[in-house]
Amino acid sequence: MNNTKIISEVNPVCSIIERNDQTIIGIKRHFTPESIYGPNQMVSSLLHDGTISLMEKRIKNSNPGFYVGLYRPGEDGCFTYIFGYEVESMGQLPEGLPDYTCLKMTGSGLYARILNDGGSFYDTGDYFTGAFHTDTPYVYENGKESIHTINLKGELLYADEPIKKPLTPDEQHASVKIKIISLPPLTVLGIKTDKIHGLDLINQFFSQNAKTVDSIDCRKPYVQDYIGSSWHESGTQYSFFGGQILNSGLLTPGLDTIIIPGGLYAKISQNEINNDNPAFLRQCIQEIGLNCGHPLVKDDTRQYFIKFHQGHSSSIYYPIMDDVNTRVE
Structure with a gap:
């Protein structure tokens, strides 16, 4: 019609x-x-x-x-x-x-x-x-x-x-949501490497490692999503991609375990379905910062990470200082 x-x-x-x-x-x-x-x-x-x-x-x-x-x-x-x-x-x-x-x-x-x-x-x-x-x-x-x-x-x-x-600058990013949350330490099992990054690392994980990770019993509570992170260490850029598990002491041949520190995070998400692609969120963060009504202070001692909710969307988690009343100059 x-x-x-x-x-x-x-x-x-x-x-x-x-x-x-x-x-x-x-x-x-x-x-x-x-x-x-x-x-x-x-x-x-x-x-x-x-x-x-x-x-x-x-x-x-x-x-x-x-x-x-x-x-x-x-x-x-x-x-x-x-x-x-x-x-x-x-x-x-x-x-x-x-x-x-x-x-x-x-x-x-x-x-x-x-x-x-x-x-x-x-x-x-x-x-x-x-x-x-x-x-x-x-x-x-x-x-x-x-x-x-x-x-x-x-x-x-x-x-x-x-x-x-959009009639105002705020309406330009009105679909982006920023919420202050607290997280316990997260144990994640997957691939840590300085050789490949981004989509290449994700493709390698799903083609070679995802079945092993998802078959582990202590993975089952979190099997719906995956976690990606990157950081610099001693002049080298590392990337990690994997799935959260319950057992911090689990050792699996061919896989790496990282512990994402707990604490306060700014969770950034959006109303649109973004097909697990956080590119728009990253762009918005660059344009508007981490402002959600609070002067947030990024905690540079911890790395940000991305949760990929398979088939739905992705969210970015930025670590922030506990004192949210302090502004970065």
Whole structure:
């Protein structure tokens, strides 16, 4: 159904559009940073286990062959995802629908429509939290859902992200959240090296070491996410990537264990799905610093680290001094 108007074309993969309201019926699920199962797996299972086809037999899909996912961020990395399809405007839902069925009206207004030409379910997020901010004057608008259009195979065709033009410097980074937290020491098992860094190190870990780390019993409470860090020591840059475990005394051949010191940290996260890519957060930190209503003082005796919540997002943890009332000059 035609419910959009193109305002401008940014480039071949992105357009600025105006959307009208749509009525969506779908299955609603709640996700947290501890969730291993994500929207991609949710879409695939609901399409293949017969849930969506059962719904379509009871309530007509207004756009046959096409489906809709609605992503709405919550607090502390939690979010909801509704997967279903467009229907004619209707009142109360009939009886006999699958568990967790809901009716939802999408918001009208300005959106960035990003075509998915990369193949991955979250490739649109890489563009939206990256080059989009230099290609356009728009930012993510809090309080609205991201709207995904999905085909019968469960492939994301394009994402409509709610946007607006920021009126103040604070609105430029309004989707970035900074929260002061305390952490105990974290024991992490993985790869420490000065030979490779960044994505190369991550790829090596998942191709050679992830199965070993994730199979360890004391890893199970944290198996949903991974930790990366880098630091300079005696003139050499080291990088580490691995998974948190409970046992600080565990020795595993071919793997290294590091202890991340406990204490106060500034946790930096964002409302947008960033596909485990912290690049936008790093850029924001460079532009706005660690200001969240407190004059935070970075603790240079500890290293910052990144938590990668697989299939969801990433968060950066910067160590700060216990005395948050002291300002760095």
